[in-house]
Amino acid sequence: MAEHLVIREVDFRLSRCRSSVPSARAALRAKLGEWRADQSVSGDGELVLSELVTNAVRVPVPGDRMVGVRIECRGRGELLRLEVSDAGAGRPEVRRPGELDRDGRGLLLVEALAHRWGVDERRAGIGKTVWAELLAPGAATGPAEAQIAAVSVQPGQCVRVWGGWRTVRAVRSERYASGGLAVVIVLDDGGPALRLHAAESLTVRTTGPTGRAGAS
Numbered sequence: 001m002a003e004h005l006v007i008r009e010v011d012f013r014l015s016r017c018r019s020s021v022p023s024a025r026a027a028l029r030a031k032l033g034e035w036r037a038d039q040s041v042s043g044d045g046e047l048v049l050s051e052l053v054t055n056a057v058r059v060p061v062p063g064d065r066m067v068g069v070r071i072e073c074r075g076r077g078e079l080l081r082l083e084v085s086d087a088g089a090g091r092p093e094v095r096r097p098g099e100l101d102r103d104g105r106g107l108l109l110v111e112a113l114a115h116r117w118g119v120d121e122r123r124a125g126i127g128k129t130v131w132a133e134l135l136a137p138g139a140a141t142g143p144a145e146a147q148i149a150a151v152s153v154q155p156g157q158c159v160r161v162w163g164g165w166r167t168v169r170a171v172r173s174e175r176y177a178s179g180g181l182a183v184v185i186v187l188d189d190g191g192p193a194l195r196l197h198a199a200e201s202l203t204v205r206t207t208g209p210t211g212r213a214g215a216s
Contacts, residue, residue: 008035009072016057016067024053024069028082037077041134044113045080048132051106052084055130059088062126079115080134087127091119091169118156121170150183151198158205159185161194165205173198 010031014020025046032042049069056067068085092107110117110132117132151173158165170186174195185194196202 007072007074009070011068011070013066013068014053014057016061016065018057020057020067021050021053024049027069028071031071032073032077032080035073035076037073037080038136039077040136041077041080045082045134048110048113048134049082049084051110052082052130052132055092055106056084056086056088059086059090061087063087065127068129078136080136081131082134083129083131085122085127085129089127091128092130116156118154119170120155121172146204147201148204149198150185150194150196150200150202151181153183153185153202153204159187159194160203160205161187162191166191 008031010027012027014023028045028049029042032039032045049071053067053069065087068083070081070083070085072081072083073079074081113134114132115135117130120129120131122129153159153168153171155168155170157168159168160166167188168185169188172184172186174182174184176182181198183194183196183198183200185196187193
């Protein structure tokens with residue numbers, strides 16, 4: 001009998017202050033211990049979560065908005081997914097700071113430690129969710145390519161269109177005049193966006209050339 005894959009998750013909110021960064025790390029460490037997860041991803045996970053929360057508490061937001069955190073652990077830590085949501089505008093980008101620059105290295109660290117990462121528009125509410133996935137050493141990464149419905153495509157994935165691979169920058173949903181659901185996929189190359197029926201199939205590459213389809 002095949003072993004059932006256990007997925008554990010927790011959601012919580014944090015105030016927009018610097019003390020929320022160590023609070024997020026402590027919550028991750030406590031939950032991984034409670035779930036008896038393999039601690040091989042714990043250290044890297046704490047570093048990645050720290051950077052994501054740090055960025056979220058710094059971004060200007062309307063009103064007294066809080067930072068949302070979601071932790072998902074699959075199996076005993078074979079895959080750890082971290083999501084941090086804020087109500088700020090814009091899209092975080094990897095910067096290449098000079099040797100004397102003191103800031104701007106956060107997403108470089110995320111890029112280096114995560115298997116993949118990306119940014120999603122929040123479907124309910126304003127702002128965005130920045131997510132990162134970490135794999136335990138030796139964990140299977142799954143197939144390099146897969147067929148999925150357009151509605152399941154996420155920013156950071158690579159899709160095969162027009163005879164080549166394009167990276168997805170943003171995904172949003174719209175309604176056809178007939179009432180059906182359409183999915184609009186914006187690509188990083190600046191070309192025309194894809195507008196597809198939600199159930200239409202696309203080929204996605206789950207890992208990019210460097211193994212991190214969400215890196216940019």
